[in-house]
Amino acid sequence: MSNKKNNLWAPWRKIYLTDKSEGGCIFCEKPDENKDRDNLILLRGTFSFVIMNLFPYNSGHLMVVPYKHSADLEELMDDEILEIRKFINMSVAIIKQIMSPDGFNLGVNMGKFSGAGIAEHIHFHVVPRWIGDTNFMPVISNTKVISEFLFDTYDKLYNCLSKMEGK
DSSP states (O other), X not given: OOOOOOOOOOGGGHHHXXXXXXXXXXXXXXXXXXXXXXXXXXXXXXXXXXXXXXXXXXXXXXXXXXXXOOSOGGGSOHHHHHHHHHHHHHHHXXXXXXXXXXXXXXXXXXXXXXTOSSTTSOOEEEEEEXXXXXXXXXXXXXXXXXOSOHHHHHHHXXXXXXXXXXX
């Protein structure tokens, strides 16, 4: 057995690990910046938007986020819920077309203790899954391997979504 230590470099995660700012809500700020590609925003609607997760569980991890700043699902109106559901369906469809996953995890974490990283603004996760995506890396070394650069994935998904929307 070798004593050699292997390193897996993921410098893009340093932002997530070291940012301790007490700033505003990123789900409110990012849409206002009007820099959709830089902010990984794929689609905007009347009540919500689709954004890629900057720190994804798997390649293609998307989030559907209402513009309304609320931590509670029951504060969303029927029109907001309907558009969010439509965007979840569209997200699944484009990921299926571009990435061919074996399945999906769809969900929402409400509250800090449920695992929500941004508990003050509700958001819905669309996570593609593949057979074997939970391999030895997270178990042995507490490390996830994301197989594609975020902006490459963004471009593929955005182009597919644009065709679906008729842009």
